[in-house]
Amino acid sequence: MTSTVSTTPFIPAPATPYQGDIARYWNEEARPVNLRLGDVDGLYHHHYGIGAVDHAALGDTEDSAYEKKLVAELHRLESAQAELLLDHLGAIGRDDTLVDAGCGRGGSMVMAHQRFGCKVEGVTLSAKQADFGNNRARELGIEESVHSRVCNMLDMPFETGQAAGSWNNESSMYVDLHDLMAEHSRILAVGGRYVTITGCWNPRYGQPSKWVSQINAHFECNIHSRREYLRAMADNRLVPQAVIDLTPDTLPYWELRATSSLVTGIEEAFIESYRDGSFQYVLIAADRV
Numbered sequence: 236m237t238s239t240v241s242t243t244p245f246i247p248a249p250a251t252p253y254q255g256d257i258a259r260y261w262n263e264e265a266r267p268v269n270l271r272l273g274d275v276d277g278l279y280h281h282h283y284g285i286g287a288v289d290h291a292a293l294g295d296t297e298d299s300a301y302e303k304k305l306v307a308e309l310h311r312l313e314s315a316q317a318e319l320l321l322d323h324l325g326a327i328g329r330d331d332t333l334v335d336a337g338c339g340r341g342g343s344m345v346m347a348h349q350r351f352g353c354k355v356e357g358v359t360l361s362a363k364q365a366d367f368g369n370n371r372a373r374e375l376g377i378e379e380s381v382h383s384r385v386c387n388m389l390d391m392p393f394e395t396g397q398a399a400g401s402w403n404n405e406s407s408m409y410v411d412l413h414d415l416m417a418e419h420s421r422i423l424a425v426g427g428r429y430v431t432i433t434g435c436w437n438p439r440y441g442q443p444s445k446w447v448s449q450i451n452a453h454f455e456c457n458i459h460s461r462r463e464y465l466r467a468m469a470d471n472r473l474v475p476q477a478v479i480d481l482t483p484d485t486l487p488y489w490e491l492r493a494t495s496s497l498v499t500g501i502e503e504a505f506i507e508s509y510r511d512g513s514f515q516y517v518l519i520a521a522d523r524v
């Protein structure tokens with residue numbers, strides 16, 4: 236659907252060797268589970284889904300159209316996840332600026348612009364993702380409002396207090412949380428809102444379980460604990476306004492995905508860690524005070 240014209244004029248050197256690894260990882264990523272779902276309606280996500288599976292819409296597993304319906308259903312659940320994140324940004328006006336930190340291929344940015352009519356700035360380490368997002372914005376005729384760039388989210392080129400809202404959608408497990416919350420706190424206006432949806436290990440379990448270690452190895456990331464999120468926010472003038480445990484809401488997505496031909500091999504680790512309580516899927520919305 237999207238052409239591959241390069242729209243990224245300047246690609247900065249990675250801040251660390253690790254960030255170079257992550258840039259390479261996302262430049263090379265082309266999993267059907269992400270591209271085929273995005274092709275459903277042109278919103279390309281790199282996050283997971285929430286909500287009940289619509290079994291009536293899926294119909295009979297023997298039906299020749301079942302696989303197509305399954306792809307559409309997984310995509311619907313992923314878009315529902317992004318809608319929930321946007322619900323927690325509060326009142327956003329057309330003249331406001333939003334920042335998507337770790338924006339991937341830009342699906343959430345397009346949804347944010349369509350909902351609020353505002354400017355949305357995205358940063359990713361991957362030039363391929365930034366190009367993809369910018370080409371998609373151009374195809375939609377919204378390139379004046381939705382823009383991705385290659386940039387470290389710990390050092391963003393935005394003015395102090397410029398953003399009315401900012402978020403991390405499954406992108407905070409690649410950075411130090413204190414550094415990340417300090418940067419969000421800097422770019423957000425006082426009274427602005429920060430939202431994250433993330434997977435975190437549960438301090439009640441004790442330490443990261445073997446499943447959490449498997450997820451880290453699979454994605455080359457470093458999952459933080461729920462406690463670390465709250466501490467890093469508290470230390471950076473970000474006061475939680477909502478903390479929602481989405482674990483029960485994301486399990487149906489994983490159970491459905493595990494039955495599909497698009498499995499990637501990481502499904503068991505998510506399902507088992509959510510079930511044994513070692514891992515949680517959470518939304519945290521915080522006021523910049």
Ligand SMILES: C[S@@+](CC[C@H](N)C(=O)[O-])C[C@H]1O[C@@H](n2cnc3c(N)ncnc32)[C@H](O)[C@@H]1O
Pocket residue numbers: 254257258261279280281282336337338339340341342343358359360361364386387388389403404405406409410
């Ligand atoms: C799992 S994807 C999530 C993408 C997107 N938020 C979504 O919901 O579709 C993780 C993203 O985090 C980005 N990322 C990781 N570390 C980063 C950093 N230090 N600065 C900017 N982006 C980063 C990656 O480039 C990738 O786009």
Ligand SMILES: CC(C)=CCC/C(C)=C/COP(=O)(O)OP(=O)(O)O
Pocket residue numbers: 266268269280281282283405406408433434450454456458499501
């Ligand atoms: C909740 C946690 C720990 C997330 C880790 C970050 C991550 C890789 C998210 C999904 O990306 P994706 O959509 O590219 O992954 P997949 O190919 O598995 O769908």
Ligand SMILES: [Mg+2]
Pocket residue numbers: 268269280281282283
């Ligand atoms: Mg995916």
